[in-house]
Amino acid sequence: MSAPLHNSVRSRPADRQFGLVNWMGLATLYKKECKRFLRIFPQTLLAPIISNLLYMTVFVLAFAALRDNPKEFMAFLAPGLVMLGILNNAAGNSSSSIMTAKMMGSITDVLMPPLSYFELALGWIGGAATRGVLVALATGAALSIFTPMVPMHLWAVLFFGVSASVMMAMIGVLSGIWAEKFDQLAVVNQFIILPLSFLSGTFYKIDVLPESFQTLILFNPLFYLIDGFRYGFLGESDGNVMIGVAFITGLNIVLFIAVMLVLRAGWRIKS
Secondary structure: OOHHHHHHHHHHHHHOOOOOOOHHHHHHHHHHHHHHHHOOHHHHHHHHHHHHHHHHHHHHHHHHHHOOOHHHHHHHHHHHHHHHHHHHHHHHHHHHHHHHHHHHOOHHHHHOOOOOHHHHHHHHHHHHHHHHHHHHHHHHHHHOOOOOOOOOOHHHHHHHHHHHHHHHHHHHHHHHHHOOOHHHHHHHHHHHHHHHHHOOOOOOOHHHOOHHHHHHHOOOHHHHHHHHHHHHHHOOOOOOHHHHHHHHHHHHHHHHHHHHHHHHHOOOOOO
């Protein structure tokens, strides 16, 4: 990016006349992010539903018959699959949006308007979180074919579902800014998000693991998301739900600060 463009972006918040928040600009960016994934809904919304239905079908055929109560197993598995859809899609939306804009050179179309770093963060995070929530709703409705998806603790379902969407959206923003090619985004998903999600009790209770692994899994933030979300439906959890609330809240605050600092510095998006 040229020096004049760089300087204009850096001085933008002080020059604008939109008050504390540019609501029109923020709404425009948010709508842009939502329209982006809604235009290709077979890939962004329908594909995760089909994937989770296949997961459920395979696990039911392979393991449910071996259990004393197959319905209980399906009820345990369904919330984990819904959360898996949130984790994958919220992160993928913001990271691919930023990466595509960087590769095509259209990132300047987002940086030039009078949007502050806070508004940029909210627009990208909000769009990605919306996709995560929509995938969760659609997946939950589809999995109701196998087992009723009726919350016992609605606050837990809402808190952990929305928190997961926001957390992964912020991770997607950071990874999209960091990555210089799509292969690097795949590294984040394959070597960080996917292992953490599969090793967080998505498909099993953690008491089946050796004690050393049970202790280690308590440091995995995705465990608290899945465990708390499952608690919202079943009323039981493997860990302490309130510790999970505190841990996830603190981590989301740290991630948001990191997003703000990176956007303010303009690292890899303004140069």
